[in-house]
Amino acid sequence: MDRNVSDVVAIDRNVSDVAFKNVNNTLVEASNQTNLKWPLIIFAILSLLGFVGFSIKVFVEGVGSQQWGYHAALVAFLLSSIQSAPMVAIAPRVAKAHWRRSTSRIAEIFGLLGIVNLLLFIPLMWILPSLADGRRSLWFYDALEGVSPYSPHIWAILAIVVLAFLGVFYLWLSLLPDFAILRDHSKVGTVRKKIFKFLSGRWWGSSSNWYMHKHRLGIVGAHYFMLLVFVHFLYSMDFCMSLVPGWIDALFPITHAANALQAGVAVFIVTMYIIYRFGGYREYIGLDQFWALSRLLFALSLLWFWFWFSSFIILWYGGKPSERFVLELLMAGPYIYVFIPVFILNFAGPLLIMMWNAVRKSILGPTIVSIGVLIGTMLDRVRLYVGAYSVSTEPDKYALHSVPNTIWPQFSSDVLLWIGSISAVILLYLMVAKLIPLVNIAEQKELLLYKLHKEFHRTKVMVLGKPE
Amino acid sequence: MFTKRKSIIGLYTDENSVADAMDGLKSKGFGENEYEVLTGVPYPEGTFGEAEPHLHLHKFPLIGAVFGFCLGLVFTIGTQIAFPVVTGGKPILAIPAMAIIMYELTLLGAILFTVGGIIFESRLPKLFMGAYDPRITEGFIGVVVNTTEDNLDNAQDVFKSSGAEDIKFP
Numbered sequence: 001m002d003r004n005v006s007d008v009v010a011i012d013r014n015v016s017d018v019a020f021k022n023v024n025n026t027l028v029e030a031s032n033q034t035n036l037k038w039p040l041i042i043f044a045i046l047s048l049l050g051f052v053g054f055s056i057k058v059f060v061e062g063v064g065s066q067q068w069g070y071h072a073a074l075v076a077f078l079l080s081s082i083q084s085a086p087m088v089a090i091a092p093r094v095a096k097a098h099w100r101r102s103t104s105r106i107a108e109i110f111g112l113l114g115i116v117n118l119l120l121f122i123p124l125m126w127i128l129p130s131l132a133d134g135r136r137s138l139w140f141y142d143a144l145e146g147v148s149p150y151s152p153h154i155w156a157i158l159a160i161v162v163l164a165f166l167g168v169f170y171l172w173l174s175l176l177p178d179f180a181i182l183r184d185h186s187k188v189g190t191v192r193k194k195i196f197k198f199l200s201g202r203w204w205g206s207s208s209n210w211y212m213h214k215h216r217l218g219i220v221g222a223h224y225f226m227l228l229v230f231v232h233f234l235y236s237m238d239f240c241m242s243l244v245p246g247w248i249d250a251l252f253p254i255t256h257a258a259n260a261l262q263a264g265v266a267v268f269i270v271t272m273y274i275i276y277r278f279g280g281y282r283e284y285i286g287l288d289q290f291w292a293l294s295r296l297l298f299a300l301s302l303l304w305f306w307f308w309f310s311s312f313i314i315l316w317y318g319g320k321p322s323e324r325f326v327l328e329l330l331m332a333g334p335y336i337y338v339f340i341p342v343f344i345l346n347f348a349g350p351l352l353i354m355m356w357n358a359v360r361k362s363i364l365g366p367t368i369v370s371i372g373v374l375i376g377t378m379l380d381r382v383r384l385y386v387g388a389y390s391v392s393t394e395p396d397k398y399a400l401h402s403v404p405n406t407i408w409p410q411f412s413s414d415v416l417l418w419i420g421s422i423s424a425v426i427l428l429y430l431m432v433a434k435l436i437p438l439v440n441i442a443e444q445k446e447l448l449l450y451k452l453h454k455e456f457h458r459t460k461v462m463v464l465g466k467p468e
Numbered sequence: 469m470f471t472k473r474k475s476i477i478g479l480y481t482d483e484n485s486v487a488d489a490m491d492g493l494k495s496k497g498f499g500e501n502e503y504e505v506l507t508g509v510p511y512p513e514g515t516f517g518e519a520e521p522h523l524h525l526h527k528f529p530l531i532g533a534v535f536g537f538c539l540g541l542v543f544t545i546g547t548q549i550a551f552p553v554v555t556g557g558k559p560i561l562a563i564p565a566m567a568i569i570m571y572e573l574t575l576l577g578a579i580l581f582t583v584g585g586i587i588f589e590s591r592l593p594k595l596f597m598g599a600y601d602p603r604i605t606e607g608f609i610g611v612v613v614n615t616t617e618d619n620l621d622n623a624q625d626v627f628k629s630s631g632a633e634d635i636k637f638p
Contacts, residue, residue, distance in 0.1 A: 024607075177508070181508065183602075184602035184605045184606075185602075204506050204600055204604075205506045205507050205508055205604055205610075206505065206506055207504065207505055207507075207513070207518050208504075210507070210510040210511075211513065211523065212523070212589070213510070214510065215523065215525055215589075216586065219525070219582060219586055220586075223579070223582075223583075226579070442508065442509060442510065445508065445509045446509050446510050448509075449509060449511070467512035
């Protein structure tokens with residue numbers, strides 16, 4: 001009759017009945033207790049400004065592609081920040097890092113927010129000219145037969161729709177065990193109970209449920225990552241680089257994706273700080289999470305320079321007139337006052353600040369650097385996309401012959417649209433936070449099985465069992 | 469003629485008792501598809517001596533990759549032999565040029581088979597889930613037996629002898 005149940009499980013089990021209930025109650029109630037009434041109202045009103053801005057853009061300013069650079073930059077910024085943030089849940093989960101248990105959910109919710117970006121992307125389908133205008137692209141429209149002039153539109157919308165779907169699917173998969181907990185905690189006959197019963201599907205916690213759950217998360221996560229890189233590839237090529245005559249840079253798509261990982265980590269750290277500070281989850285989020293991510297952010301900030309310099313040196317040494325004009329358009333000319341802050345906020349600042357161990361190993365340090373990285377990424381997308389759209393109607397599609405002046409944002413449309421869209425993202429996040437716990441309950445309870453504090457000579461150490 | 473299945477659940481707080489119940493059910497002649505452990509926490513596979521699910525998910529990408537590789541090989545060789553053009557003085561069947569297409573098709577095959585594998589392994593959900601208790605998500609461990617009416621007493625005996633905290637019929 002003896003069964004070899006793990007010692008750690010056996011030892012920890014003595015306290016875990018109470019501990020399991022505590023984790024359930026604390027985390028279920030944390031989402032109910034946080035008063036979000038005013039933030040929800042404020043961000044709902046701000047989101048409406050986005051509709052106003054968009055309406056003004058369409059009906060007053062028109063659909064000439066030069067005016068839509070800021071809109072394209074907004075889509076690129078959201079793609080680079082919120083849609084990359086789920087990677088902070090996916091990568092450590094695949095690597096079986098235990099520190100991420102309490103923070104994975106915060107990153108996974110960003111997958112749902114991809115829907116906002118999908119809606120914002122749709123107008124760009126009308127704005128982006130077809131390949132019949134003669135511009136060079138990776139589709140070789142002029143060189144090959146049978147290529148649709150709308151290839152960029154078709155493939156980009158397909159990829160972005162699937163990415164948004166995968167983001168939602170990944171969140172739902174991860175939530176299944178927690179939906180079951182919320183289902184069992186809701187009063188019989190309430191709408192809440194019915195909603196969670198529907199969302200938890202046929203989850204009962206059987207061994208096969210758990211087994212498939214683990215594998216599905218790994219596989220869907222891996223596909224999200226592959227598709228994220230692919231979307232960056234398509235969007236940066238078709239909605240930015242191909243619009244600039246003479247700009248040929250094989251590294252640009254991967255630069256776009258690498259910068260997005262940096263911004264994804266940054267938006268995650270900022271969100272994690274807000275939840276840590278105001279969300280009632282201090283018991284679960286701490287220095288471990290900030291420290292682990294600050295090292296990642298530091299590495300990605302160094303990569304920012306590597307990618308930028310690798311592209312820059314080719315155009316600079318090439319020195320053809322068309323290449324000089326591209327450098328002037330994107331860096332040294334009308335957007336130099338945007339490029340300098342980008343360089344400081346995305347590379348120089350993080351390098352000089354995060355090189356100090358005391359800053360990396362803190363909660364406030366990585367948060368401040370992350371805010372800078374987010375602002376830097378926003379400006380970077382503005383410089384690239386507004387610059388690109390400002391020359392998209394040039395008659396010569398093979399080389400730039402002059403650089404137009406800076407295109408400034410229109411307050412009544414561009415600024416309102418940016419404020420409204422970012423507010424809509426925050427609003428949606430807050431609404432989700434009201435509905436579900438921001439810490440994965442099942443994974444926290446799993447940690448209780450494996451975690452043990454033990455006397456070690458004259459100190460105490462944490463013993464962590466690993467099931468695999 | 470289908471035999472009507474009934475369900476019974478035993479609730480436990482101790483993992484060793486659950487393992488004893490599993491042993492008891494096995495010794496009473498219950499088949500592996502007649503009982504299941506329900507938990508609110510992902511315990512390591514085999515903790516209670518339950519049969520590990522046999523999944524073949526890992527085989528799908530491998531089969532897909534082999535299929536894609538072969539397709540790439542046939543595609544690149546076939547097209548170049550059918551329409552031979554010497555490029556840059558290189559052989560008609562130049563490995564570096566073929567490797568790119570072969571790599572892409574290998575990866576494509578692996579991805580498509582993986583997606584198919586997830587769908588295949590998920591199969592249709594069980595229509596009869598049997599007994600359940602909300603206390604499972606609070607830390608209790610449930611052993612649910614779905615069997616014929618005649619066998620329910622045997623299952624109940626096993627639950628009692630292994631120290632179940634509560635026994636429920638749906």
